[in-house]
Amino acid sequence: MSVISEIPGSRTEGLRISLITLGCDKNTVDSEEMLGILTHAGYSLAELPEDADAVIVNTCCFIHDALQESIDTLLEVAEYKKTGSLKYLIAAGCMSERYKDEIAAEIPEVDAFVGTTGFTAIAEVLSRLKAGEKEVRVFPDINRVTEESPRQITNRPYTEYLKIAEGCDKKCTYCAIPRFRGNYRSIPMNRLVKTARLLVEDGVRELILVAQETTVYGVDLYGEKKLPELLRRLAEIEELKWIRILYCYPEEIDDELIDVMVEEPKVLHYIDMPLQHTETRMLQRMGRIFTKEKLYALVEKLRERIPDITLRTTLITGFPGEKEEEHEACMETLNDLEFDRVGVFTYSREEGTVAADMPDQISEDVKERYRNEIMELQQEISLDKNESLVGSTMDVIIEGYIPEDDVYVGRSYRDAPDVDGMVFLEADRELISGTILPVTISGASEYDLTAVIAEE
Numbered sequence: 001m002s003v004i005s006e007i008p009g010s011r012t013e014g015l016r017i018s019l020i021t022l023g024c025d026k027n028t029v030d031s032e033e034m035l036g037i038l039t040h041a042g043y044s045l046a047e048l049p050e051d052a053d054a055v056i057v058n059t060c061c062f063i064h065d066a067l068q069e070s071i072d073t074l075l076e077v078a079e080y081k082k083t084g085s086l087k088y089l090i091a092a093g094c095m096s097e098r099y100k101d102e103i104a105a106e107i108p109e110v111d112a113f114v115g116t117t118g119f120t121a122i123a124e125v126l127s128r129l130k131a132g133e134k135e136v137r138v139f140p141d142i143n144r145v146t147e148e149s150p151r152q153i154t155n156r157p158y159t160e161y162l163k164i165a166e167g168c169d170k171k172c173t174y175c176a177i178p179r180f181r182g183n184y185r186s187i188p189m190n191r192l193v194k195t196a197r198l199l200v201e202d203g204v205r206e207l208i209l210v211a212q213e214t215t216v217y218g219v220d221l222y223g224e225k226k227l228p229e230l231l232r233r234l235a236e237i238e239e240l241k242w243i244r245i246l247y248c249y250p251e252e253i254d255d256e257l258i259d260v261m262v263e264e265p266k267v268l269h270y271i272d273m274p275l276q277h278t279e280t281r282m283l284q285r286m287g288r289i290f291t292k293e294k295l296y297a298l299v300e301k302l303r304e305r306i307p308d309i310t311l312r313t314t315l316i317t318g319f320p321g322e323k324e325e326e327h328e329a330c331m332e333t334l335n336d337l338e339f340d341r342v343g344v345f346t347y348s349r350e351e352g353t354v355a356a357d358m359p360d361q362i363s364e365d366v367k368e369r370y371r372n373e374i375m376e377l378q379q380e381i382s383l384d385k386n387e388s389l390v391g392s393t394m395d396v397i398i399e400g401y402i403p404e405d406d407v408y409v410g411r412s413y414r415d416a417p418d419v420d421g422m423v424f425l426e427a428d429r430e431l432i433s434g435t436i437l438p439v440t441i442s443g444a445s446e447y448d449l450t451a452v453i454a455e456e
Contacts, residue, residue, distance in 0.1 A: 015043060015053040015054050015087075015088075015126060015130070016043075016044055016045060016046040016051065016052050016053045016054070016085075017038055017043050017044070017045050017046065017052060017053070017054050017055075017056065017126075018045060018046050018048070018049040018051075018052035018054070018055045018056070019031055019034060019035060019045075019055075019056045019058065020049065020055065020056070020057045020058065020073060020077070021058045022057065022058060022059055022060045022066065022069055022070055022073060022093075023058070023059070023060025023062065023066055023070075023093070023094065024060065024062070024210075025161045025208070025210050025246075025418075026161070026163050026166075026210055026211070026212075027058050027060060027093055027094075028154070028155075028161060029151075029161050029162075029163040029210070030058060030092075030093065030116075030119050031058045031154070032151045032152050032153065032154055033119060033120065033146075033149040033150070033151050034056065034058070034092070034119050034122045035151075035152035035154065036149055036150030036151040036152040037120065037122055037123050037149055037150060038122060038123060038126075039150065039152055040123075040150050041123040041126075043123075043126070049077060049080065050080045050083070050084040050086075051084060051085060052080075052084075052085070052086060053085055053086065053087050053088065054086070054087060054088040054089075054090065054126060054129070055077045055080070055086060055088075055089055055090070056090045056092055056114075056122065057070070057073050057074055057077060057089070057090070057091055057092065057093075058092045058093040058119075059073075059074075059091055059092065059093040059094055059095035059096055060093065060094050060095065061094045061095040061098055061099065061180075062094070062177065063345070063348035063350065064348045064349075064350070065348070067095060067099075070095045071095075071106075071107075074089070074091060074103070074107050074109075074110060075107060077089055078107060078109035078110070081109055087129075088111045088112065088126070088129045089109055089110050089111050089112075090110070090111065090112040090113075090114060090122075090125060090126075090129075091103055091107075091110050091112070091113050091114070092113075092114035092115075092118070092119055092122070093114070093116060093119070094116060094180050094181070096113045096114055096115060096116075097115040097116045097139065097142065097180040097181075098176070098179065098180040100113045100115075100137065100139070104135065110135075111129055111134070111135065111136065112125050112128075112129060112135070112136035112137070112138070113135075113136070113137045113138070113139070114138045114139075115138060115139035115140065115142065115180075116142055116180055116181055116182070117140045117141065117142055117144050117146050117166075117182070118138035118139055118140050119146070120146050120147055120149050121138050121140075124138075125138055141182075142167070142180065142181065142182035143167065143182040143183050143185065144182075144185075145166070145185050145187065146166075148191055148195075151195070151198075151199075153199070153202060153203075153204070156399065156417065156433075156434075157202070157203050157204070157433075157434065158203055158204060158205045158206060158397065158433065158434030159204065159205070159206040159208065159397070159417060159434075160199050160204045160206070160207060160208070161207075161208045161209075161210050162192060162195065162196055162199070162207045162208065162209050162210070162234075163187070163210050163211060164186065164187055164192055164209050164210070164211050164214060164217050164227075164230065165184060165185060165186045165187060165211035165212070165213070165214070165216075165217055166181060166182065166184075166185050166187070166211070166212075167181045167182035167183045167184045167185050167212060168181065168183070168184055168212035168213060169183055169184040169216075170212075170213065170249075170287070171287045172276075172286055172287045172288065173285065173286055173287040173353060173354035173355040173358075174276075174286060174287075174316065174319065174347065174348075174350065174353055174354075174355040175350070175353060176350045176351075176352050176353050177212060179352060181212065183220075184212070184213070184216065184219075184220055185220060186217050186218050186219070186220050186221045186222075186226075188221065189218070189221075189226060189229070189230055189233065192230065192234075193230075193233050193234065193237075196234055196237060196240065197237055200237050200239050200240045201239075203434065204240070205239070205240065205241045205242065205397070205434055205436065206240075206241065206242040206243075206244065206397060207234065207240060207242070207243050207244070208244045208245075208246060208416065208417075209227075209230075209231075209243065209244065209245050209246065210246050210247060211247060212247065213247055213248075213249050213252070214227060214245055214246065214247050214248055215227060215247075215248045215249050215252035215253060215257065216249075216252055217230060218230070225252070225254070225256075225257075227245075227257060228256045228257050228259070228260045231243060231245075231260045231264060231267050232260060232264060234266075235264045235265075235266045235267065240266060241266060241436055242266060242268055242397070242413070242436070243264075243266050243267045243268060244268045244270055244413075244416060245267070245268075245270070245271060245272070246272040246416065247272060247274065248271050248272060248273045249273065249274070250273045250275065250290055250294070250295065250298055251288075251289055251290045251294070253271070253273065253298060253302075258301070258302065258305050258306070261305075261306055261309075262305055262306060268413040269306050269308050269309045269310060269413060270309070270310045270312070270413055270414060270416070271302065271309065271310075271311055271312070272312040272313070272341075272416065273311070273312070273313055274313060274314045275288075275290075275295070275313045275314070275315060276288060276314065276315055276316045276319075277315060277316065277319065277322075277326075277330060278292055278295060278315075278329070278330045278333040278334065278337075279292055279326045279329050279330055279333070280292045280293075281326065282319060282321075282322055282326055282330075285319065285320070285321055285355075285358070286316075286319060286355070287354070292333065295333070295337070296336075296337070299311065299337050310340045310341065310413065310414040311337075311339050311340050311341070312339065312340060312341035312342070312343075312416070312419075312420070313339050313341070313342055313343075314342070314343040314344070314345065315330070315342065315343070315344050315345070315374060316344075316345055316346070316347050317344060317345070317346050317347065317367050317370035317371045317374065318346050318347040318362035318363075318364075318366055318367025318368075318370055318371075319347045319355065319362070320347070320355055320358035320359065320360050320361050320362065321358065321359070321360040322362060322370070327370050327373075330374070331373065331374060331377055334374065334377060334378065334381070335377060335381070338381050338384075338385065339378070339381070340382070340385055340414060341382075341414075341419070341420050342374070342375075342378040343419065344371045344374050344375055344378075345371070346364070346367035346368060346370075346371050347362065347367055349361065379446045382446050382447060383444065383445065383446045386421075386444035386445065386446070386447075386448075386449055387444045389441045389444060389449065390441050390442065390443065390444055391440070391441065392440070392441050393438050393439065393440050393441075393454045394412050394413065394414075394438070394439065394441070395412065395413065395436050395437065395438055395439075396410040396411065396412050396423045396425065396436070396437065396438075396439045396451065397410055397411050397434065397435070397436045398410045398425070398431045398432065398433050398434065398435045398436075398437070399411060399417075399422075399433055400433055401431070402424075405424075406426075407424045407425060407426055408424070408425040408426075408427055408431050409422050409423070409424055409425070410422070410423045410425055410439075411423060412449070420447075421447040421448045421449065422447075422448045422449075423439065423441075423448070423449045423450070423451050424448060424449070424450045424451070425439055425450075425451045425452070425453070426442075426450075426451075426452050426453075427452075427453055428453075437453065437454075438453075438454040439451035439452065439453055439454055440452055440453075440454045440455070
């Protein structure tokens with residue numbers, strides 16, 4: 001969860017706004033567009049949500065835990081109507097789109113509901129509330145492409161997400177996202193390049209491409225995959241130094257994409273490809289069009305073409321019908337392929353999905369055991385890989401300073417923000433956040449590295 005506590009440059013008096021973002025990095029982009037719109041409309045922000053006149057909660061409901069966090073956050077903020085200055089509570093995003101009627105019934109303190117494609121109307125929503133309208137609802141077609149909006153950078157002024165598409169056309173049996181995010185819609189390339197240039201002009205040095213799936217970017221607009229072309233155009237932006245790609249479905253990673261990663265120095269040798277499982281029968285039950293054999297072939301090709309590539313994946317444990325031997329086989333595959341980064345989630349039974357009605361649902365205890373066993377294995381793999389880096393030199397982007405330890409903290413090309421490890425750097429001079437500089441790795445743990453500034 002992130003709370004936005006200031007909008008630089010906002011001077012106009014009016015309602016004091018607080019915006020709380022829950023969920024994924026795609027939600028972060030939507031929140032930053034809402035902030036940009038509010039900035040241009042003249043709104044200012046309260047330092048704390050409890051001091052705000054209006055609070056916007058950009059909600060998530062991807063899995064049950066995310067849904068519960070969204071509910072708890074709305075309930076917590078609603079209390080500020082009794083104890084603070086809060087006049088208006090706005091629920092935006094995925095949970096608002098999916099459960100607006102339930103929220104209205106259970107949390108009557110919510111004054112407005114904004115759907116997943118309605119966030120560009122946020123200033124209008126506040127105007128309607130100020131005019132006395134009750135229970136404002138803004139739910140445009142979930143399959144529309146939202147209009148271009150100003151954007152306010154919030155967290156890391158040197159690293160930003162570039163959302164290149166919205167929605168999803170996949171038929172994964174465990175996922176409800178198309179129900180409230182709509183079909184796959186690519187954002188026009190010229191618009192993306194324009195946004196990227198504006199972000200870089202504001203100081204961004206690392207762009208992270210995100211979507212429900214990045215690898216099929218452009219198919220709906222241009223009739224063919226255009227991610228490689230987009231990467232080449234972004235690489236032409238002079239002051240942009242790093243381009244990172246997330247959410248690459250393995251079946252869509254082709255030679256043209258690999259060629260760009262080999263040929264364009266700014267495109268980091270890092271691929272996040274969510275597998276969810278490694279065994280073919282389980283992949284078929286999940287609605288994934290991939291096989292174990294293709295997985296081995298793809299990993300071999302990637303490492304042959306890009307020897308220093310970092311491979312990240314995510315897995316689901318305890319999917320309905322998963323047998324003990326399939327869990328063991330998955331661990332054997334992970335041991336063989338040695339992914340650099342692995343995130344593991346226990347299966348969440350989401351209403352309205354095919355998997356929710358499947359027989360052979362797995363107990364929570366077994367799901368957790370499967371998860372813990374995979375994580376223990378991955379810790380061993382990760383430690384071995386990190387220790388092999390000791391003595392090597394790589395570039396790191398500085399993210400901050402820890403005064404009590406007298407070390408700087410940063411990320412290498414191997415580390416996406418908030419999900420991967422960190423590099424802790426000893427330095428004998430002051431370093432500015434956002435600086436990219438070469439370091440020599442001096443130590444390793446399961447997830448993080450230590451380093452010193454490389455000798456020139």
